[in-house]
Amino acid sequence: MLRRTLLATPALLAAPTVLSRPALSQGFTPQNPECIAPAAPGGGFDLTCRLTARMLQETNIVPVPIRTQNMPGGIGAVAINHINAQRPRDPNVIVAFSTGSWLNMAQGRFGRFAENDVRWIGSIGADYGVIAVRADSPFRTLSDLMEAFRQNIHAVAIGGSGAVGSQDWTKIALLVRAAGQDPRRMRYVPFEGGGQAMANLLGGHVQVFPGDASEVGGQLDAGQIRLLAVLSAQRLPGRFASIPTAREQGVEVEWPIVRGFYGPPQMPDAAYNYWVDVLRRLHAHPAWPEQRDAQGLFEFNMVGEEFAALARRRVAEYRQLAREVGLIQVAQ
Amino acid sequence: MIADRLLGLVFLAVALAAGLSVWNLVVPFAADPLGPRPFPLTIALIMGLCGLLLLWRPVHRFDPPERWAGPPLLVAALLVYAMLMVPAGFMPATAITAAAVALLFGARLLQAAATGLVTAVLLWALFDRLLDLPLPKGILPL
Amino acid sequence: MIETLSALGGGFAVALQPQNLLLAFIGSVLGTAVGVLPGLGPLNAIALLLPFCLALRLPPESALIMLAAVYYGAGYGGRITAILLNMPGEPAAVLTTLDGYPLAKAGRGGAALMLTGIGSFLGATLSVIALTFLSVPLAQVAVAFSPADYVALIAFALSLLGAIGGPSAPKAWAAGCLGIALSLVGIDSGTGVERFTLGSFELLGGIDFTVLAIGLFAIGEILLLIETRVRAAVEAMHGGQRLTLREVLFCLPTMLRATGIGFTVGVLPGAGASVAAALSYTAEKRLNERNGSFGRGDLRGVAAPETADNAAQIGSLVPMLSLGIPGSGTTAVLLGALLMFNITPGPLLFEQRPEVAWGLIASMYIGNLMLLLLNLPLVGIFARLLMVPPWVLYPGVLALSFAGVYAVSNSAFDLLLAIGFGVMGWIFRKLQVPLVPIVLGFVLGRLLEDNLRRALSLSDGDPAALFASPVSVVLWFLTAAAILWPFLALRRAGPPR
Numbered sequence: 022m023l024r025r026t027l028l029a030t031p032a033l034l035a036a037p038t039v040l041s042r043p044a045l046s047q048g049f050t051p052q053n054p055e056c057i058a059p060a061a062p063g064g065g066f067d068l069t070c071r072l073t074a075r076m077l078q079e080t081n082i083v084p085v086p087i088r089t090q091n092m093p094g095g096i097g098a099v100a101i102n103h104i105n106a107q108r109p110r111d112p113n114v115i116v117a118f119s120t121g122s123w124l125n126m127a128q129g130r131f132g133r134f135a136e137n138d139v140r141w142i143g144s145i146g147a148d149y150g151v152i153a154v155r156a157d158s159p160f161r162t163l164s165d166l167m168e169a170f171r172q173n174i175h176a177v178a179i180g181g182s183g184a185v186g187s188q189d190w191t192k193i194a195l196l197v198r199a200a201g202q203d204p205r206r207m208r209y210v211p212f213e214g215g216g217q218a219m220a221n222l223l224g225g226h227v228q229v230f231p232g233d234a235s236e237v238g239g240q241l242d243a244g245q246i247r248l249l250a251v252l253s254a255q256r257l258p259g260r261f262a263s264i265p266t267a268r269e270q271g272v273e274v275e276w277p278i279v280r281g282f283y284g285p286p287q288m289p290d291a292a293y294n295y296w297v298d299v300l301r302r303l304h305a306h307p308a309w310p311e312q313r314d315a316q317g318l319f320e321f322n323m324v325g326e327e328f329a330a331l332a333r334r335r336v337a338e339y340r341q342l343a344r345e346v347g348l349i350q351v352a353q
Numbered sequence: 354m355i356a357d358r359l360l361g362l363v364f365l366a367v368a369l370a371a372g373l374s375v376w377n378l379v380v381p382f383a384a385d386p387l388g389p390r391p392f393p394l395t396i397a398l399i400m401g402l403c404g405l406l407l408l409w410r411p412v413h414r415f416d417p418p419e420r421w422a423g424p425p426l427l428v429a430a431l432l433v434y435a436m437l438m439v440p441a442g443f444m445p446a447t448a449i450t451a452a453a454v455a456l457l458f459g460a461r462l463l464q465a466a467a468t469g470l471v472t473a474v475l476l477w478a479l480f481d482r483l484l485d486l487p488l489p490k491g492i493l494p495l
Numbered sequence: 496m497i498e499t500l501s502a503l504g505g506g507f508a509v510a511l512q513p514q515n516l517l518l519a520f521i522g523s524v525l526g527t528a529v530g531v532l533p534g535l536g537p538l539n540a541i542a543l544l545l546p547f548c549l550a551l552r553l554p555p556e557s558a559l560i561m562l563a564a565v566y567y568g569a570g571y572g573g574r575i576t577a578i579l580l581n582m583p584g585e586p587a588a589v590l591t592t593l594d595g596y597p598l599a600k601a602g603r604g605g606a607a608l609m610l611t612g613i614g615s616f617l618g619a620t621l622s623v624i625a626l627t628f629l630s631v632p633l634a635q636v637a638v639a640f641s642p643a644d645y646v647a648l649i650a651f652a653l654s655l656l657g658a659i660g661g662p663s664a665p666k667a668w669a670a671g672c673l674g675i676a677l678s679l680v681g682i683d684s685g686t687g688v689e690r691f692t693l694g695s696f697e698l699l700g701g702i703d704f705t706v707l708a709i710g711l712f713a714i715g716e717i718l719l720l721i722e723t724r725v726r727a728a729v730e731a732m733h734g735g736q737r738l739t740l741r742e743v744l745f746c747l748p749t750m751l752r753a754t755g756i757g758f759t760v761g762v763l764p765g766a767g768a769s770v771a772a773a774l775s776y777t778a779e780k781r782l783n784e785r786n787g788s789f790g791r792g793d794l795r796g797v798a799a800p801e802t803a804d805n806a807a808q809i810g811s812l813v814p815m816l817s818l819g820i821p822g823s824g825t826t827a828v829l830l831g832a833l834l835m836f837n838i839t840p841g842p843l844l845f846e847q848r849p850e851v852a853w854g855l856i857a858s859m860y861i862g863n864l865m866l867l868l869l870n871l872p873l874v875g876i877f878a879r880l881l882m883v884p885p886w887v888l889y890p891g892v893l894a895l896s897f898a899g900v901y902a903v904s905n906s907a908f909d910l911l912l913a914i915g916f917g918v919m920g921w922i923f924r925k926l927q928v929p930l931v932p933i934v935l936g937f938v939l940g941r942l943l944e945d946n947l948r949r950a951l952s953l954s955d956g957d958p959a960a961l962f963a964s965p966v967s968v969v970l971w972f973l974t975a976a977a978i979l980w981p982f983l984a985l986r987r988a989g990p991p992r
Binding site for chain 2: 529532543663665666668669672673675676679683685686687688690691714717718721722723884885886887889890891893894895897898899901902903907910911914917918921925926927928940943944947948949951952955956
């Protein structure tokens with residue numbers, strides 16, 4: 022135990038001295054920068070802010086401390102409204118978001134604000150959707166499940182975290198659509214959090230759990246569950262290396278749960294470029310992979326305009342899906 | 354007795370409003386057999402029945418407050434607090450409100466001022482500095 | 496058995512290292528301190544102290560020991576405000592206010608706090624013993640509990656609510672319905688439609704429990720107090736500040752029953768400490784109905800929910816440690832912390848990282864004892880808080896509540912909502928509408944609807960599924976008995992005088 026502490030310390034202490042130059046300022050230096058977490062202390066966004074901010078300061082990428090401000094109201098709606106109404110030009114504020122925020126934008130849950138009312142800075146990493154079944158399930162491959170969907174979509178009980186229209190629901194809705202079936206007819210049972218959904222999968226109350234890779238590792242290692250597919254473009258590393266992607270099995274569905282930051286809609290270019298550069302340098306830092314793993318995230322490095330384009334494309338796709346299944350009225 | 358009748362009326366009105374709002378929900382598709390309506394409708398129905406029972410058979414006598422001015426003044430102070438929090442900042446808003454509430458609880462002017470000041474500074478130090486939960490700075494140059 | 500004991504011994508070897516003892520101590524102190532703040536519960540306390548823990552670069556077992564100490568310390572801290580100021584910081588503490596606050600007003604706040612400490616210690620320690628030896632079979636029971644079984648369990652808890660309704664049944668029922676309706680505000684998880692949001696995006700995610708509790712209890716109570724311009728919160732500290740051994744023994748059967756109820760309910764990942772506290776309080780009230788002292792400052796009314804709450808907190812560690820499934824929001828954060836130390840929580844935790852799993856369990860034996868020893872001497876000091884002049888105490892309490900709500904939400908909307916609930920709480924008090932059914936309806940209402948709809952969805956709409964398992968049949972039978980009991984008891988007692 023003592024040795025582990027000793028080993029860990031120099032690595033983390035040495036890193037900043039190697040790369041201790043602050044990010045190129047290009048005429049901008051942050052003053053009292055803030056990271057808004059659209060969650061209460063302890064929520065997912067809260068950790069994104071707190072851990073990333075700590076890392077940025079320790080590595081001296083951002084020379085001043087970034088404070089985390091919690092703004093949990095309305096599943097993120099309060100934060101985006103706040104930033105548009107109160108500080109649309111503020112160069113010193115970034116907001117944590119995830120793929121779930123894209124879904125909410127697509128479904129019009131953030132009031133009149135959506136993907137064009139923020140400046141997309143970039144990602145820090147991504148988790149990936151997985152399709153989990155119990156170890157003794159008759160579904161052995163993704164094709165078995167797709168076949169069952171085709172036979173009788175209503176017969177398969179799916180338990181996920183969150184409401185109809187949420188991430189877990191959307192993952193499985195995309196699969197169902199790929200099987201040529203109507204997502205409205207599937208039997209989706211919403212639970213309060215992935216833990217409850219997993220408990221119901223292990224208890225045999227539901228047959229399929231469309232969860233996230235970071236939350237199923239323990240059960241996978243113990244051989245209690247089987248993963249039919251990971252919803253990533255390439256296979257995931259580590260314990261997931263033997264799990265085929267959906268695409269390998271002929272199903273064109275991906276579900277990265279991207280986490281990252283956006284800025285206010287009229288953030289000045291100098292500040293925007295500064296924050297983009299900050300994320301770029303974070304991605305390149307030698308200590309980052311370990312920190313990212315600790316947050317349960319895989320590598321997903323994308324910043325700036327390229328990332329903004331991805332965000333807009335994804336929101337448009339999700340809006341299309343929401344229209345198709347009637348989650349939003351076509352008139353909107 | 355009249356107060357209980359009024360209360361019954363309020364419960365009835367709330368139940369009606371809740372029931373109507375659920376009844377008028379636009380549900381995109383039936384994702385589960387029960388749907389979002391029956392449970393709240395049942396609840397509204399029970400609440401409405403209770404309201405009717407109270408209208409029919411009120412139970413209690415209402416005790417008029419000893420000091421009518423107290424509660425509305427306190428509510429006013431709290432509303433001002435909530436509105437001042439962002440524009441004025443946590444410390445000024447807290448100092449003013451805490452002093453006002455102290456006065457309402459019978460403090461002398463100096464005592465109230467001290468209470469306001471100490472409360473504001475202590476709480477700011479506790480939340481903003483110690484726990485690292487930022488509070489609005491407002492007009493103060495911090 | 497022998498294996499378990501030797502593994503536990505290994506755990507103690509970890510937990511008894513001076514560094515870890517010190518961390519458990521610091522954790523309980525910090526946890527208690529954060530838990531006292533209104534609006535901040537165990538979940539927030541852990542999250543706020545997590546970066547601090549990471550900055551110390553502790554080995555995982557030490558960090559986990561400290562965070563677990565924060566967890567139960569924060570739970571205890573919440574009790575202090577519930578008893579002394581009628582301000583429950585989290586759902587489970589609402590039940591504690593029922594008898595705790597009357598005790599405090601009668602000058603026995605110190606005794607109530609002391610009993611809380613003893614009850615918490617007893618409930619937690621007995622539960623840790625159960626956790627030590629039974630966690631694997633219990634975890635199997637936990638996952639076998641289906642949505643239909645949860646429906647029966649929650650229905651049973653709600654049926655017991657009749658016991659705490661107060662003098663007027665229609666008022667209690669209407670209040671309970673109001674609480675349930677408030678819990679339904681927000682996005683409906685079954686269909687994604689918005690209910691009772693009045694078109695406001697702030698309400699999409701629902702109403703936060705602390706906002707409701709601070710409004711109804713703290714602000715409502717202070718509005719009532721200002722009417723009379725109280726001279727002192729408590730006229731005098733009565734001699735009975737200390738708890739006598741006799742009183743502890745008197746509460747012992749209650750505490751033992753509460754441990755059983757609390758631990759069992761806590762093990763279930765979908766129920767939680769508030770259901771445990773509600774079940775155990777109402778069960779005790781039913782059992783001791785004859786003297787009618789519950790709700791007016793009965794020590795057993797403090798012992799029951801407190802013991803059950805702590806037992807349930809430990810119970811929720813069963814699915815976390817043996818299955819890697821978080822049983823509550825707080826255990827979810829603890830699991831996240833494990834992940835940060837590159838430990839995969841799951842069924843293999845005990846095999847792969849015994850020093851972490853058993854070190855944590857052993858530290859809970861020590862930590863709970865530490866918490867008790869830490870708090871007993873402080874009880875008198877806390878209780879004296881009420882001797883502070885009201886013009887210092889109440890402005891401070893109000894500002895503290897507002898700061899707590901605002902610091903975690905950054906939303907003036909939540910403050911206005913709290914004021915609204917405060918006015919409601921004040922008017923309801925004046926009209927003798929009981930407030931506890933509102934809060935319990937709020938906690939249980941959504942849980943009931945969600946599970947009912949899950950169960951019916953799984954059975955394709957067949958209501959027979961609700962009575963399919965033996966557990967649910969037993970629970971429904973108990974529910975029926977609880978509802979019919981008052982009528983039967985009335986008949987046995989003869990016609991009313």
